[in-house]
Amino acid sequence: MAQGIxxxxxxxxxxxxxxSGEPVRLYDWLGEGAVVLYFYPKDxxxxxxxEACAFRDSHEVFTDAGAQVIGVSSDSVDRHAAxxxxxxxxxxxxxxxxxxxxKAYGVPTTFGLIPGRVTYVIDRQGTVxxxxxxxxxxxxxxxxxxxxxxxxxxxxxx
Numbered sequence: 029m030a031q032g033i034x035x036x037x038x039x040x041x042x043x044x045x046x047x048s049g050e051p052v053r054l055y056d057w058l059g060e061g062a063v064v065l066y067f068y069p070k071d072x073x074x075x076x077x078x079e080a081c082a083f084r085d086s087h088e089v090f091t092d093a094g095a096q097v098i099g100v101s102s103d104s105v106d107r108h109a110a111x112x113x114x115x116x117x118x119x120x121x122x123x124x125x126x127x128x129x130x131k132a133y134g135v136p137t138t139f140g141l142i143p144g145r146v147t148y149v150i151d152r153q154g155t156v157x158x159x160x161x162x163x164x165x166x167x168x169x170x171x172x173x174x175x176x177x178x179x180x181x182x183x184x185x186x
Contacts, residue, residue, distance in 0.1 A: 032134025039150045040132045044122040047108035058152045061094035062180045064173045066147040067135045071103045071111035079166045080117055086170050087118050095177040100124050149176040
């Protein structure tokens with residue numbers, strides 16, 4: 029098990045397929061601004077649907093603050109495409125089948141079985157500026173990430 033990425037660490041770069049099947053490389057997105065990278069257990073479960081819809085409902089606020097939202101789970105590209113379509117998700121979902129990226133970030137499991145729910149905010153230099161780990165605090169994943177994104181945006185304006 030990886031040690032786990034902490035605030036101040038360099039975010040591991042990776043390339044994974046999106047819900048459209050296109051490869052997405054994390055570091056290609058960082059030049060455009062901050063990235064909110066959230067790992068979640070599984071498409072179409074109650075908590076994960078609530079979290080995805082909360083990010084959807086705040087998506088414009090994140091993009092206005094110069095950040096991209098990316099969701100990651102071990103679900104297949106096809107499952108992600110159906111999930112994103114069913115809930116009108118305007119952001120990218122990445123398929124981490126085999127959990128290689130999840131392990132690289134050290135995202136924990138609950139009871140050794142359920143993949144964890146962790147949100148990272150990564151600045152344009154690739155530094156992790158914030159992380160929030162909670163299976164149940166769905167709203168805090170969004171509110172804390174947005175607070176850090178706005179702080180990064182203010183720093184970039186200076």
